[in-house]
Amino acid sequence: MNVLLKVEGLEKTFSTRNSVTEVFKNVSFEISPGEVVVIKGRSGEGKSTMLGILSGLDRQTAGSVVFAGERLESMTVSELAELRAQKIGMIFQSFNLIGSWTALENVEAVLMHRGISPVQRRQKAQAVLHELGLGERLDNYPTELSVGQQQRVAVARTLVNDPLLILADEPTGDVDAETAREVVELLLPRVRNGSAALLVATHGAFDLNYADRVLTLANRCLVAENGRSQDKGVPA
Amino acid sequence: MTSDILSCALRELRRKKLRSLAVAFSYLITVAVMLLTANLLLFSRYAENEVLAATGTHFVTYLPNCGDITTLSEQEVAELARGIIPAKCQELCKNCTGCNKKAIDILNEGFMINTNTTRLVTLELVDRIRRLATVADASGYLLFRFRDPQSGRLFAVGGFDPKSTAVATTCCSHSDLIAGAFLGSDSSGQVMLEQGYAANLGLKPGDQVVIASESFAVAGIINPGVRPGRADVYMLFADAERVMNRRIRNPLFQEANIILIEAASSKLHEQAMQDVKGLVQSDALVSYGCYVPASQALGLNEKTIWLFLALVGGAAALFAAKTQISSVIERRRQLAVLKAVGWKNSVVIAQVFAEALLLAVSGCIAGALFAWGALQVLPVTSLLGISADVPLILNWQLLLAIVVFAVSSGSFAGLLPALMVVRQNPAEVLRRIQ
Ligand SMILES: Nc1ncnc2c1ncn2[C@@H]1O[C@H](COP(=O)(O)OP(=O)(O)OP(=O)(O)O)[C@@H](O)[C@H]1O
Ligand SMILES: [Mg+2]
Numbered sequence: 315m316n317v318l319l320k321v322e323g324l325e326k327t328f329s330t331r332n333s334v335t336e337v338f339k340n341v342s343f344e345i346s347p348g349e350v351v352v353i354k355g356r357s358g359e360g361k362s363t364m365l366g367i368l369s370g371l372d373r374q375t376a377g378s379v380v381f382a383g384e385r386l387e388s389m390t391v392s393e394l395a396e397l398r399a400q401k402i403g404m405i406f407q408s409f410n411l412i413g414s415w416t417a418l419e420n421v422e423a424v425l426m427h428r429g430i431s432p433v434q435r436r437q438k439a440q441a442v443l444h445e446l447g448l449g450e451r452l453d454n455y456p457t458e459l460s461v462g463q464q465q466r467v468a469v470a471r472t473l474v475n476d477p478l479l480i481l482a483d484e485p486t487g488d489v490d491a492e493t494a495r496e497v498v499e500l501l502l503p504r505v506r507n508g509s510a511a512l513l514v515a516t517h518g519a520f521d522l523n524y525a526d527r528v529l530t531l532a533n534r535c536l537v538a539e540n541g542r543s544q545d546k547g548v549p550a
Numbered sequence: 551m552t553s554d555i556l557s558c559a560l561r562e563l564r565r566k567k568l569r570s571l572a573v574a575f576s577y578l579i580t581v582a583v584m585l586l587t588a589n590l591l592l593f594s595r596y597a598e599n600e601v602l603a604a605t606g607t608h609f610v611t612y613l614p615n616c617g618d619i620t621t622l623s624e625q626e627v628a629e630l631a632r633g634i635i636p637a638k639c640q641e642l643c644k645n646c647t648g649c650n651k652k653a654i655d656i657l658n659e660g661f662m663i664n665t666n667t668t669r670l671v672t673l674e675l676v677d678r679i680r681r682l683a684t685v686a687d688a689s690g691y692l693l694f695r696f697r698d699p700q701s702g703r704l705f706a707v708g709g710f711d712p713k714s715t716a717v718a719t720t721c722c723s724h725s726d727l728i729a730g731a732f733l734g735s736d737s738s739g740q741v742m743l744e745q746g747y748a749a750n751l752g753l754k755p756g757d758q759v760v761i762a763s764e765s766f767a768v769a770g771i772i773n774p775g776v777r778p779g780r781a782d783v784y785m786l787f788a789d790a791e792r793v794m795n796r797r798i799r800n801p802l803f804q805e806a807n808i809i810l811i812e813a814a815s816s817k818l819h820e821q822a823m824q825d826v827k828g829l830v831q832s833d834a835l836v837s838y839g840c841y842v843p844a845s846q847a848l849g850l851n852e853k854t855i856w857l858f859l860a861l862v863g864g865a866a867a868l869f870a871a872k873t874q875i876s877s878v879i880e881r882r883r884q885l886a887v888l889k890a891v892g893w894k895n896s897v898v899i900a901q902v903f904a905e906a907l908l909l910a911v912s913g914c915i916a917g918a919l920f921a922w923g924a925l926q927v928l929p930v931t932s933l934l935g936i937s938a939d940v941p942l943i944l945n946w947q948l949l950l951a952i953v954v955f956a957v958s959s960g961s962f963a964g965l966l967p968a969l970m971v972v973r974q975n976p977a978e979v980l981r982r983i984q
Contacts, residue, residue, distance in 0.1 A: 366977030371890060392894045399892025406980060410887045414565040424891040426554050471891065483980075 318478060318511050319345040319368070324377035326363055337363050341377070341536045343529055347478070348508040350524055353515045355531030361515035364531070365481045368513070369402055370394030382478055399428055403477035403510075405501075407484035409468040411456040417443060417467045418452040424475050442470045446500060462493045469500045480504070482514045498524055555897065559904035566877070570909060573873045577913025577959075578920060580866035581952055584859050585921035588948060591855050607819040608719040608812045610691075610778040611826055615667035627656065651798045651805075658697040658704065659797055661807040663779075668693075670805040671830075679809060679829060684822035686814045689714035690806030691721060691779055692790045696761060696797065705747065707761060708781030709790020712737075716810040721779035722772050730755030730770030738786055740769040747782040759783070762793040779810055867959035871966055874906050878967035886976035898971050903964040910960025914952050 325339040337360035345351050355361050366372035368379060370386050371394075379386040382401055386394065398404075411420050421439040430438075443452060446466045456464050465485075472480055485497055498521065504510045514520055522528055529536050563570040626636040651670060653659035660667050673690045680688040692709035710717045712733050718724075722742070724732045733742055741761075743753055748771045753759065757768045761783065774780055785793075787806075795801040813822035878885065885898055 362981040363977070366981065369890065369977075371980070372975065372977035392896065395889065395892050395894040397892075398890065402892075404890050410883060410890075410980065412884045412887060414562065414884075419561075423888060423893075426558070427893060427897045432554075475892075 316346065317344045318347050318382060319513075320380040321368070322378050322380075324364070324367065324379065325375045326360065326367065326372075327375045336534055338531060338534045338536070339376075341531075343536065345479070345511045345513060347511050348505060349526045350502070350505055350512045350514070352520055352522060352525040352528045353513065353531055354518060354522075354528055355515075357517055359531040360534075361517075361531060362483050365404075365483050365513070365515055368479075369404055369481055370397055399424065400475060401478045403472035403475060403480045405468050405472045405480065405482045405485050405497075409456075409464050411464055411467055411471075413456055416453045416455055417448060417459065417470075420456070420467055421470045421474050424471055439470070439474055442474045443467070446470050462496070465493065465497055466500065469497060472501070473504060476509070478510055480510055480512045482512065484516055485514060485520070495521065555900045555904050556908075558901055559908055562901075562905055563908060569873060569877060573870050573909045573963075574913035574916065576866050576869045577910055577956070578917040580862055581914045581917025581955070582921045582924070583862055584955070585918060585948065585952070586924060587855060587859060587862075588951075589921070589925055607816045608716060608810070609819070609823060610663070610720050610808055610810050611823075611830075612663055612666075612808045613669040613671060613830070615669055651800050651802065653694075653798055655697055655797065659695055661693065662695045662706065663693055663808055668807040670802070670807050671809065673804045673806060675830070676806060676809050679811065679826055682822065682825045682829065684814050684818040684825050685811055687714055687716040687812040689716040689810045690787070691717070691808040691810050692787060692794060692802075692806050693779065693781055693808050694790070694794045694797070696793075705782040706780075707783045707785065707790055707793065708779060709785055709787040709794070710779075710810075711787050714810065716812040717779075719812055720777055720810040721781075722774040722777065722784055726772040726774045728771045728773050730768065732770055732772070733784065733786060735786075737769060738789055739766060740785070741766040741789075742770045742772050742784040743768055744780070744782050744784075745771055745773040762796040764793055764796075779808060863955055863959065867962050870906065870910065870959060870963035874902070874963045874967045875970070877905075878902060878970050882974060882979050885971055886974065886979035889976040890980060895972050899968040902967045902971055903961070906964030906967070907957065907960040910956045910963065914956035918949070918952055 321344070322342045323339075324341040326337045327339075328335040328337065341364070343351070353361050353364065363372065367374045367386075368381070370389065374387065381397070384397065386397075389397065411417075412423070415423070418436070418439055421443060422435050425435040425438060440449075440452060443449060446469060448463060448466055448470065451459060451463060456467065459467065472482075480501060482501070485494075485501075501512055502524070505512045514525070622636060629636065653661075661670060662668060671690075676688050676690040679685055682688075689711050693706060694709075695704055695706050697704055708721060710721055712735055727742075728745055730742070731737075733740060741759060743759075748754065748768070751759075753768055753771075755768050755770055758765050759768060760766075766783075766785065766789075772784070791802050809826075811822065811826060813819045888898060889895070
């Protein structure tokens with residue numbers, strides 16, 4: 315199986331006024347298409363920081379990240395933006411929907427400024443929202459939607475550009491277990507058909523039964539690796 | 551791409567109505583205030599210029615003598631008194647007729663203005679000055695200091711042309727008359743006395759005065775105030791030439807020692823001085839009017855108003871920048887999300903700029919329309935107390951100024967927020983839970 319994401323010797327330190335915070339170092343792992351990988355770790359271990367680096371929003375201190383054959387550290391800021399626009403989907407714990415934009419506009423935003431015609435853009439966004447059962451709520455603002463619906467808008471935004479890699483930061487954090495499962499199950503089909511990989515960061519709320527592998531971030535290192543490796547079937 | 555940015559910006563502005571209105575309104579007020587002030591300024595300046603142009607200004611000019619007589623030795627002075635021109639004076643006075651027309655009583659008498667001895671210039675030069683475009687009128691004037699042989703008293707005699715308008719403004723005019731009559735072209739043999747001089751000697755109209763052995767009838771008493779060509783005794787040019795010839799070594803021939811000049815208009819006052827200087831081609835030329843040119847005093851006033859306008863404009867741009875910055879801070883998360891879904895920095899910046907520019911341009915257009923409307927209704931003429939028939943105009947320079955202002959202040963207002971967009975690390979913003 316070809317490797318989608320290859321992380322080697324990744325290290326991140328923050329230098330503030332007079333202290334240096336080492337978040338993690340020597341982190342190495344690989345993800346292949348069709349895999350669900352969970353990064354587990356207590357609060358403050360650096361999960362969000364790592365997702366930031368993997369998405370090209372932040373830069374590592376050392377080490378390398380190769381995604382879809384491209385070395386992130388040697389790309390410019392605007393090349394990284396392009397990469398995100400085309401190949402990465404992100405979903406956040408607090409959804410981060412834009413409050414003054416409707417559900418449709420929020421999803422459409424991902425396809426903007428990429429030379430896609432407004433009509434195509436709208437059709438694509440509508441299709442994804444329909445698929446997620448939000449066909450009736452296209453013109454509602456986030457505040458007019460239930461938390462679960464907001465989460466589905468966030469999922470639609472994540473999937474609308476057909477990403478190769480989905481980065482989910484605590485995707486189930488704010489909702490009840492039932493809704494959380496729903497989100498994961500909305501994301502999973504894309505992964506299971508082999509068109510994408512899913513990397514989830516969680517402090518534990520995420521149902522590990524979905525994971526092919528679990529990486530544990532502790533004491534600034536990726537210390538353990540386990541998971542459902544024996545059984546690759548879709549969980550019930 | 552561009553239309554995407556524009557429609558997104560419009561959408562953002564529409565969704566934040568209150569803030570957008572506040573910023574647009576600040577531009578509206580600014581442009582309206584600027585336009586109204588500029589129009590009132592243009593209007594009042596136009597009116598003032600009308601007055602000034604009609605008023606005109608005046609000055610006198612002369613060439614100071616080549617050397618002060620006090621630099622000559624006693625022997626040289628004695629020789630000069632006998633008509634022998636000292637060697638160093640000959641050198642200096644090549645083209646000057648002054649040396650052989652020095653006063654006989656060289657220590658007391660001479661062609662003077664105030665206490666300065668002057669050279670003589672030809673009336674032909676005066677004619678050429680009169681023909682300058684910046685000059686309305688120029689007149690030759692003879693101003694000579696006599697010594698009364700009986701009392702030893704020194705007094706100045708001015709010989710003028712009563713038909714010249716330059717004389718009226720720089721020397722003496724009908725309105726200065728206190729008693730008796732003003733000299734006319736046919737007043738040969740008569741003089742006018744300066745009020746103080748007449749009082750000193752107890753003279754009044756009808757009395758006789760003797761100047762260089764010639765008797766003159768006192769026609770009038772005048773008080774010319776502080777005019778530059780002031781004398782104690784005023785007479786016609788030809789009379790003055792005659793009495794002065796008696797006191798100098800060689801007779802005058804079509805010459806004067808002072809030129810009285812009336813500029814074509816107050817705006818041309820300084821230009822006229824320059825032109826005269828150019829014509830005379832002498833660095834020594836001394837010109838002076840009796841006050842600061844009015845155009846200068848008015849120019850100052852205008853500068854203050856432009857400064858005021860700049861301040862108003864600056865304040866509006868700052869307000870817009872402040873609002874725009876707080877809007878970006880408020881939307882930090884939104885902008886970070888957009889970057890996270892793949893918007894490039896340049897697109898986000900264009901977005902912020904487009905918003906700032908849209909607000910500036912729409913606010914300024916509204917302000918211009920408002921000002922235009924106000925100028926139609928306001929009774930400007932009676933407000934300013936100036937009655938001049940000036941068409942109120944929003945000319946293209948003003949409109950251009952507004953456009954420049956709108957674009958530059960809009961860009962300024964968008965600049966800092968755009969910089970903030972570039973600097974902010976979206977990963978950091980997104981890591982934090984709301
Ligand atoms: N700009 C910064 N300067 C200094 N330290 C930072 C900075 N940003 C993050 N950190 C530190 O990096 C560490 C990792 O933070 P991060 O947000 O990635 O943790 P996390 O694993 O996502 O935690 P949580 O589960 O609470 O979301 C924390 O100790 C945090 O204090
Ligand atoms: Mg986190």
